[in-house]
Amino acid sequence: MFPIYKKELQSFFYTPFAYAMAMLFMLLFSLSFSTGIAKLDSSNTWAFSFTEMFYSVILYFIFLLPILTMRTFAEERKNGTEVLLMTSPVNTAKIVIAKFLANITVYLFMLAGTIIFPIITAMKGEVVVSQLICAYIGIFCWGAMYIALGMLISSFTESPIIAAIIGEVIMFALLFVDDIANTAFISQYPKLRSAIYAFAAQPRFAYFSEGFIRLSDLVFFASAIIVLLIWTYISIEKRRWNRG
């Protein structure tokens, strides 16, 4: 398992990939940061808050995470190296976990870059540290879930580009789960509404960004990640049965 993890990290960090991703993430982050500052009038101090930047941060995720995960399995298949992994004495489940951990590592690297913004804010304005930590935990959980989803999509196809595009479409669609649940039509059936609403990740993220850590939210993200990783495993195994 460790060699695969190491190899994945090498492919991210020996190439400009991880750095470019982190840079892009910081750049996008700084956009909402600077617009927030520009809105201030002279009497107020700038308070760093994820609640403010909430929607824009979500959009960055949707834009960036599929690009991070697109190569995970699609490229192995394209290079013909899937055969190497599958015929070496390593369990498929371990391959999935190793690759997930590698993606998570790069993701943490991307997140680490953004810490500069609260630090700058702390110098001149105000930062509620406990809220900030909660928000980061929330972002981490949500990102980990999207990474698992991106890996699943990457395991469906042979082309990284297709994996990225499909990933962006699906992740974008998932943003609106709570809106769908709240439409007038579905609200007529409260049970259906609550069933659909249970799948919405966005309100759960909102709790984190406001400084709440709820067990139910943690369980939601953890179970979503586990289900998606198991699904990825099944998808890889299934493809071996179907293809030549």
Next chain:
Amino acid sequence: MLLMFILDFSIGKEQLMITIENLTKYYGSNRAVNHISFTINDNEILGFLGPNGAGKSTTMNMIAGYLPMSDGKVTICGADVTKNPMKAKRNIGYLPEIPPVYPDMKVREYLSFCAGLKKVPVTKRKSEIERVMKLLKIKDVEGKLIRNLSKGYKQRVGFAQALLGDPKFLILDEPTVGLDPNQVAEVRALIKSLKKDHSVIFSSHILSEVSAVCDRVVIINKGDIRAIDTIENLENSFTTTLILHIKVKGSKAKAQSIIEMTKGVKEITAIDADGEDVFSFTVQLEGDSDAVRDAVMAECLKNGISIIEIYTDKPNLENVFIELINRPVKKSGLQELLDETPDESESAEGDDAEDDETEKEEE
């Protein structure tokens, strides 16, 4: 009956390293491999021969545990590939048709990754990598990106990967494709030398290669095994198709009648005029070819026909191959087969096209 089978198998298991029983693969309703069974002994090189699309790669993928089989069983050093994959895969070194290399890794980096993947102990890793690099002569490119290597080098890097960890059983799928003649000779010599402590199965559609390297051959076409035997036995079992070429000077009609009258001559298949009073006869013989040849010569000389040239076509593996593959399924014409099994240089383009076709079918 069943008891006999079990008994039989348990006896065989001790001696035979790799057993393949009833291996079958369906792609949808299309049967790619049809109940094939054979064994590979210790320290043996088994050639796996067949035209393109015969099911060679599918079979090898199944033996290596990459593709699940529809039916059948593969046992490697006593471990079932499907039931005990971790143990079985530790004894396998596999070089697939396309070398499984990462283009954005350096050669040494890649081999180090593979050594980790194959669970080579950390302390031995470095010496092991040095060993395979020396064997495959890739030491001079160890610091290069695999992306920038030529096809031949990529192939050798893939081969080096298969040898890491010194697995007992090597599966090589067309290991010499894409190499220059010099490298081909080197790799063949390497495969031969591997025989000392490995069992090897290697596939090819190049006949000369198989006859140069292998102890036994399995000939396969359209998913069916057509023959399993040593090369000598295969060649000898086809002596009936012996061809005699004889070039004579003298009267055509006279020579023809003399040759036809000789005992052991089946028929004259062709007569070519090579100049004034010089004719080349192509004659099919039956029975003991040496005796018939001598008889033909004696008869000709006795009747005043001088012999300029005489030789017999040795039944080589190519004839055997074509015959074997054509025999049961008469539909696949000789021409089709000849198209599929010419020499390497000619077939390069045609092969690609056919490979594509089979890939499409398989998908």
